[in-house]
Amino acid sequence: MQYGHFDNLNREYVIDRVDLPVSWTNYIGTGDMMGVFNHTAGGYLIYKSSEYHRITRFRPNGVPMDGPGHYIYLRDGEDGDFWSVSWQPVGKPKEHYSCHHGLGYVNYLCNYSGISASQKLYVAMDDPVEIWDLHLRNDSGRTRTLSVFSYCEFSFHQVDMDNRNFQMSLYAAGSRYEDGVIEHDLYYEEDGYQFFTSNFTPDGFDCLRDRFIGPYRTERNPLVVETGETTGSFEKGGNHCGCLKKTLTLAPGEEARLLFLLGEGGIDAGRAMREKYTPERADEDFRRLAAFWDRKLSCLQIETPNEGMNTEINLWNLYQSEINVMFSRFTSFIEVGGRVGLGYRDTAQDAMMVPHSNPEKCRSRLVELLRALTTYGYGLHLFEPRWFEPEQKQQSFKSPTVVPTPEKSRIVHGLKDACADDALWLVSSVVQFIRETGETGFLDETVTYADGGEGTVYEHLTRILDFSAREVGQNGICKGLRADWNDCLNLGGGESAMVSFLHLWALRNFVALARFLGRRDDAENYEALAGKVQKRCREVLWDEGWFIRGITADGRRIGTHADTEGRVHMESNTWAVLSGAATREQGLAAMDSVNDYLFTEYGLMLNAPCYTAPDDGIGFVTRVYPGLKENGAIFSHPNPWAWCAEALLGRGERAMKFYNALCPALQNDKIEVREAEPYSYCQFVVGRDHTAFGRARHPFMTGSSGWAYYAATQYLLGVRPDFDGMTVDPCIPGSWTEFRVTRRWRGSTYRIHVSNPEGVEKGVREILVDGKKVEKLPILPEGSACHAEVRMGKEREA
Ligand code: GLC
Numbered sequence: 001m002q003y004g005h006f007d008n009l010n011r012e013y014v015i016d017r018v019d020l021p022v023s024w025t026n027y028i029g030t031g032d033m034m035g036v037f038n039h040t041a042g043g044y045l046i047y048k049s050s051e052y053h054r055i056t057r058f059r060p061n062g063v064p065m066d067g068p069g070h071y072i073y074l075r076d077g078e079d080g081d082f083w084s085v086s087w088q089p090v091g092k093p094k095e096h097y098s099c100h101h102g103l104g105y106v107n108y109l110c111n112y113s114g115i116s117a118s119q120k121l122y123v124a125m126d127d128p129v130e131i132w133d134l135h136l137r138n139d140s141g142r143t144r145t146l147s148v149f150s151y152c153e154f155s156f157h158q159v160d161m162d163n164r165n166f167q168m169s170l171y172a173a174g175s176r177y178e179d180g181v182i183e184h185d186l187y188y189e190e191d192g193y194q195f196f197t198s199n200f201t202p203d204g205f206d207c208l209r210d211r212f213i214g215p216y217r218t219e220r221n222p223l224v225v226e227t228g229e230t231t232g233s234f235e236k237g238g239n240h241c242g243c244l245k246k247t248l249t250l251a252p253g254e255e256a257r258l259l260f261l262l263g264e265g266g267i268d269a270g271r272a273m274r275e276k277y278t279p280e281r282a283d284e285d286f287r288r289l290a291a292f293w294d295r296k297l298s299c300l301q302i303e304t305p306n307e308g309m310n311t312e313i314n315l316w317n318l319y320q321s322e323i324n325v326m327f328s329r330f331t332s333f334i335e336v337g338g339r340v341g342l343g344y345r346d347t348a349q350d351a352m353m354v355p356h357s358n359p360e361k362c363r364s365r366l367v368e369l370l371r372a373l374t375t376y377g378y379g380l381h382l383f384e385p386r387w388f389e390p391e392q393k394q395q396s397f398k399s400p401t402v403v404p405t406p407e408k409s410r411i412v413h414g415l416k417d418a419c420a421d422d423a424l425w426l427v428s429s430v431v432q433f434i435r436e437t438g439e440t441g442f443l444d445e446t447v448t449y450a451d452g453g454e455g456t457v458y459e460h461l462t463r464i465l466d467f468s469a470r471e472v473g474q475n476g477i478c479k480g481l482r483a484d485w486n487d488c489l490n491l492g493g494g495e496s497a498m499v500s501f502l503h504l505w506a507l508r509n510f511v512a513l514a515r516f517l518g519r520r521d522d523a524e525n526y527e528a529l530a531g532k533v534q535k536r537c538r539e540v541l542w543d544e545g546w547f548i549r550g551i552t553a554d555g556r557r558i559g560t561h562a563d564t565e566g567r568v569h570m571e572s573n574t575w576a577v578l579s580g581a582a583t584r585e586q587g588l589a590a591m592d593s594v595n596d597y598l599f600t601e602y603g604l605m606l607n608a609p610c611y612t613a614p615d616d617g618i619g620f621v622t623r624v625y626p627g628l629k630e631n632g633a634i635f636s637h638p639n640p641w642a643w644c645a646e647a648l649l650g651r652g653e654r655a656m657k658f659y660n661a662l663c664p665a666l667q668n669d670k671i672e673v674r675e676a677e678p679y680s681y682c683q684f685v686v687g688r689d690h691t692a693f694g695r696a697r698h699p700f701m702t703g704s705s706g707w708a709y710y711a712a713t714q715y716l717l718g719v720r721p722d723f724d725g726m727t728v729d730p731c732i733p734g735s736w737t738e739f740r741v742t743r744r745w746r747g748s749t750y751r752i753h754v755s756n757p758e759g760v761e762k763g764v765r766e767i768l769v770d771g772k773k774v775e776k777l778p779i780l781p782e783g784s785a786c787h788a789e790v791r792m793g794k795e796r797e798a
Helices: 158-166 208-215 222-229 267-276 279-297 307-327 346-352 359-371 422-437 442-445 458-470 497-517 519-542 568-578 584-598 639-649 653-663 701-715
Strands: 004-007 012-015 026-028 035-038 045-049 049-056 071-076 082-084 095-103 105-112 114-121 129-138 144-151 173-178 180-186 193-198 204-208 240-250 255-264 299-305 446-448 454-456 684-685 696-701 719-721 723-729 738-745 748-755 764-769 772-775 785-792
Touching: 004 346, 012 458, 012 719, 026 105, 026 114, 035 114, 035 129, 049 158, 082 105, 082 519, 129 144, 129 279, 144 222, 158 785, 173 204, 180 240, 180 267, 193 240, 193 267, 208 222, 208 240, 240 255, 255 267, 255 279, 255 422, 279 307, 279 519, 307 346, 307 359, 307 701, 307 719, 346 359, 346 422, 346 701, 359 422, 359 446, 359 458, 422 442, 422 497, 422 719, 442 458, 442 497, 454 458, 458 497, 458 519, 497 519, 497 568, 519 568, 568 584, 568 639, 584 639, 639 653, 639 701, 653 701, 684 719, 701 719, 719 738
Parallel strands: 748 785
Antiparallel strands: 004 012, 012 095, 026 035, 035 045, 045 049, 071 082, 071 144, 095 105, 105 114, 114 129, 129 255, 144 240, 173 180, 180 193, 193 255, 204 240, 299 738, 446 454, 684 696, 719 723, 738 748, 764 772, 764 785
């Protein structure tokens, strides 16, 4: 069953049936102001921080579903009938509505009672101002009088205070109205102002939520809209909202356009912004928003026989990966702002995936992570980048609502709270950044450590590698510490196969870097270490058919033939191949086991069979319902690791089978099962051992996206930037006869055509760049372009 369609030409997903089983969300904003909104304009806006600076209120996990939001009501002056442009909250018959999710905006369309209306939400490019762009057209054939009411509910900035500490929040927020501007004022806070205004002179307003809604009512039937009369309310204290009213008379066929503006700052900022944001200026900003995404998307475009992959790579998968890097990661309907800062491992992985389209943000994320590394070599699992910024803004007074600055000793947690994988991801992310940008100078920059002192970026990386070399258990395998990538499987603090594999992968990337930099001693030393790690992994972790997941603190091998539950695990087997730890034979067998035990029509399950009885020696995973999350769900994030592994093994058919099973765009007609957005990878899809098999949950904020993008472009399509040239080494189904990739790299454009006349799955016979034979695509003078012909075939020519 479908609820909508991909409109790739206009770069939108169009929801034609708005009565979706769950919210389908999207993100607005490209800078400090951002918002997350669903298909009915439910959602919220924040400034810089979803925990400490919320602008509008949201009642998460609530009934009615996912509200309130940024709503516009229309009221017919003749009969008093009213509706909302975004279908909810009023909820007239659904046939009149659609929702267009675009890149950085949402457009709600409705055609009810002879009036066409659209409400587009996006954020201005240069100012922290959200624009609500309302268009109306009278299609009814007779003159109509309509009243327009805006509505959003202001939030206290700090989410906890807003939700729990009402003795504070209710008496520290006020509102007033002047010259067409509503001001929301958080009295205790220095920057505690928001404004709500419009590009027209309103006929009325309300600043008090409860006056607008009325007693025993909801957003579905607000008293003000029902009666058609605003009350002019405002007060110091209470709950506040942004309601401006305008009454219009429209002749048949006549159109009108109104802009509402919600932004940071008080009355004066509001006045300035209502001058600035004329319809022309709003249009210009919308064009700039499109150009912003154009630039990013044009860094890599593909044409392949796989329409799902084209839709993902050319549009939605990059978009989602960018959203993760830009807003990492606690702003959604699932993570509603209660958690602080950055997660070390998630951010490190996100930053690895889009250095081509967002080098600035990736670089600054890397610096944030490097600063949160301890001299001991582990990263702080969850941290607030602000803590380590060289200069911190001091608040001039002590407010009971400000962000508490924890003591250094509390910020820098000890080894017992470290996750063994966290910082290892960073090594490869930094190396990937250099491969993409060629900015080797970055490695010589000096960065502080979280617990004091400083060192170059390069030194930071060596500390990470040395840490994992030191922190091994009695079998010589890396300790899992509090956990590895799998938060729920800590092996009672035993040894993690996955972490040893990750260590090897990081070592290999680092050795390649050191060699490129001419640091021969380091290259040799770390290569020798890599050799030892590889040998240890092969000796200790192989179990005649696949690799085990780890060894518990009390010496039990987990993920073996002898296990009836948790027999085969995805993390260890995919990483055994990805890291190069496995021999070819081991790799083929391990990935066959992954296919046999873990493959389903919706993707690969994380492990199988599911755990059914608590076993704290293994970890919390044994206390999770079978088929959900880490206990045998199709956890999306590791799925691309399997595509990479199959690509390394040269099995393109298999890799694409795995790719297609998880591909959201290919599930557009299975929404009765999937339920979630088909334009977003979700954190997990319910596994085979659960009644809701195939149901996807937790969109957007997941590492699946970056990994899917990276694996598809660099391993399946095989276009991989390297220090000294671009490798093209695809692994595709034999049935593909050709595909094209346009890739921007280091300031030049590469138009790559890959042909596959012999129908192979892997192997490149010849690469011609503008007619000249090469091994790799060369680095070109900035601003140039080239055409590369890549011919696949059974063997590479000598
Ligand atoms: C969640 C966490 C991530 C972890 C994964 C598996 O996605 O954000 O850090 O790796 O779960 O447990």
